[in-house]
Amino acid sequence: MMIVQQEYYIKGLSYSIRSAEEKDAEALSSLRVQIDGETENMDREEGEAYIDATGFRRIIHLDTEKSRNLFLVAVVAGEVVGYSRCEGTVLKRFCHKVEFGVCVVREFWGHGIGKNLLEKSIEWADQTGVEKMTLNVLAFNEKAIELYQKSGFEIEGILKKDRRHTDGQYHDTIVMGRFRD
Template sequence: MSEDIDVTIREALPEDAQQIVQVSQTIGKQTEFLVMDEFGMNLPVGLLENQLETIYNSQAQLLLVAVVEAEIVGTASVRTSEEKRIDHIGEVGISLLKDYWGMGLGSTLLEELIDWAQQTNQIRRLELTVQKQNKRAIHLYKKYGFQTEAVMKRGARGDDGRFLDVLLMSKMIDE
């Protein structure tokens, strides 16, 4: 990482639910690059605790947290479907507090997700959507072998109401 910060990357635990909700709300206020807004995940903490337990015990889903000085500063996830015909596809999501952008933490999280996906023997495709205006994220994804498959016109709406194009990007795990 380009900055000297002491960060721990680990799987999210049910007891992280409150902090994850708070961080998601902060991130939602800091950037319009993500689907979530100032309400963040907008989940009751108890429900998120249950979901975190399920994810932690899953062989095909992962939620990582980046922790600095006992505070969660970001998350990275791979979600899969329970539908047999598409359970080989992992949907990637990464979000970081703005203070931690540009430090290499996104790269570290993405590497962890890719390594984990390669070891699952189930996930053969990773995919994500990213706003076309999010140049830093697009650069990161391309650096790790993601390719643009489609441009979704008006795929999101900015905070000011303007429509934004969104890219669908993917990476094949076994190629």
């Protein structure tokens, strides 16, 4: 699915949010590795489960065609600095919902990019009849949990010791869901 590009100016930064295009594939491949190395909040360690440009082109192409998928990018001065995806399924028992994920380069945290990617995704979900959005977030990521709750997500459960990071420490994952009004 595609959305119309939207422009933002927050805390001195101009950026746009738009649907991912196949021309973004190379940048997304590098960006994903970079973001995975910048934060413990992602599912992967840096370079793990690598997706090359061809893989991203395939994902973008499929997400553009599928009515239950949405792939957005945030762009600053022509460079992709973040992205989000909503991914649905064709399985009849689960076709009422999509799973949401978002990531932004650390340098651009604090400019509302993640929040606006989330808001555009919620707007799309509500307009297309998605009944439920789900996401997973690390229990120690309080800022993200607060943002999700302000956006209508509720905590549905906690997965205890769900992840083990490189330092050997286990971390809980919070499962959240948002139902369409």
